[in-house]
Amino acid sequence: MLLFFALSTCVKLVSEWYKSEKERTLVASQKINSELSFLKAQLNPHFLFNTLNSIYSLANKKSDDTTVAIVTLSELMRYMIYEANEEFISLEKEIEYIKNYISLQLLRLRNSSGVKINVHGSLKYKIEPLLLISFIENAFKYGTDYKGKTEIRIVITTNNHELYLEVYNISSLQNLDNKNSGIGLENIKNRLNLLYPNAHTLEITKSEKSFEISLKINLKRNK
Numbered sequence: 721m722l723l724f725f726a727l728s729t730c731v732k733l734v735s736e737w738y739k740s741e742k743e744r745t746l747v748a749s750q751k752i753n754s755e756l757s758f759l760k761a762q763l764n765p766h767f768l769f770n771t772l773n774s775i776y777s778l779a780n781k782k783s784d785d786t787t788v789a790i791v792t793l794s795e796l797m798r799y800m801i802y803e804a805n806e807e808f809i810s811l812e813k814e815i816e817y818i819k820n821y822i823s824l825q826l827l828r829l830r831n832s833s834g835v836k837i838n839v840h841g842s843l844k845y846k847i848e849p850l851l852l853i854s855f856i857e858n859a860f861k862y863g864t865d866y867k868g869k870t871e872i873r874i875v876i877t878t879n880n881h882e883l884y885l886e887v888y889n890i891s892s893l894q895n896l897d898n899k900n901s902g903i904g905l906e907n908i909k910n911r912l913n914l915l916y917p918n919a920h921t922l923e924i925t926k927s928e929k930s931f932e933i934s935l936k937i938n939l940k941r942n943k
Contacts, residue, residue, distance in 0.1 A: 771796070771821075774828045785827040792824045804849035811883070811939075812843040815876060818856055822874075825860045834871035841878035845939045848915055852876075854908040855887045855933050862931060863889030881940040888932045912937075 771793055778786045799817050803809060819837070826832040856874060863872040869890070877884040905924075912920050912935075919938040926932070 768797075771824065774825060777828050783827070789824055789827050792820055792827075796820055796824070800850065806849065808846040809849040810843070811845045811847050811878070814847055814849060814852065815839060815843060818853060818876075821853060821856060822860075829864070829870050830868045831870060834869065836872070837874040837876075839876045843878065845878060845881070845883070847883070847937075847939060848911075851908070851911065851915070852885055852935075854905060855885065855935070858905060859887050859889040859931070862891045865890055878939070881938060883935075883937045883939050885935040885937075886933070888930065890929060891926075891931045 775786065775789045775793060778789050796817065799813075799820075803813065822835070822837060826835060829835070859872045859874070864870045871888075871890040873886075873888040875884070875886040909922065912922060916937055921934075921936045923934040924932070925934075
């Protein structure tokens with residue numbers, strides 16, 4: 721009887737522990753999903769406001785490129801609304817989205833010769849949508865000095881399930897917006913910590929004259 725009672729008690733304790741762990745895991749998962757949804761929702765308006773400012777600048781100059789910019793923005797928004805809601809998107813589509821964003825930004829620049837983007841390696845990987853755009857957006861927001869010179873270098877490389885993103889831009893004290901400059905970067909840092917814990921590294925180097933980020937992500941789990 722004692723043995724039966726002991727075994728019954730052990731089984732009950734193990735069952736309750738398993739149930740408790742399952743509930744704890746579910747709550748943690750729901751919390752992460754909720755936080756990711758919140759961060760992603762923050763990203764879209766932030767991106768939209770900056771892009772509308774770019775189009776306003778073109779319209780204010782009565783530029784012939786205004787119509788092209790509006791059509792490009794429409795394509796970008798279609799991607800964000802209908803495709804970026806997936807848990808994963810192909811890296812090829814994500815980079816195409818980035819290139820469309822860059823083409824939109826080039827329309828408003830006085831001299832775009834200093835803007836370079838290079839993509840190397842296979843694009844046959846999956847990645848969370850809208851994960852890299854904040855770094856690109858930040859470079860265009862601050863990559864023009866007080867003389868109107870723009871210098872931005874973007875390199876995206878994949879090698880053996882690793883994604884490498886390097887973004888460099890010149891900057892000046894005139895461009896610094898201490899109130900709003902950190903919103904996009906803080907957002908993406910939080911997303912990276914939630915999506916790729918112990919599977920990414922991010923280095924940020926900044927000075928009065930330049931800003932540079934170096935990001936590495938292990939995409940193996942997404943393949």
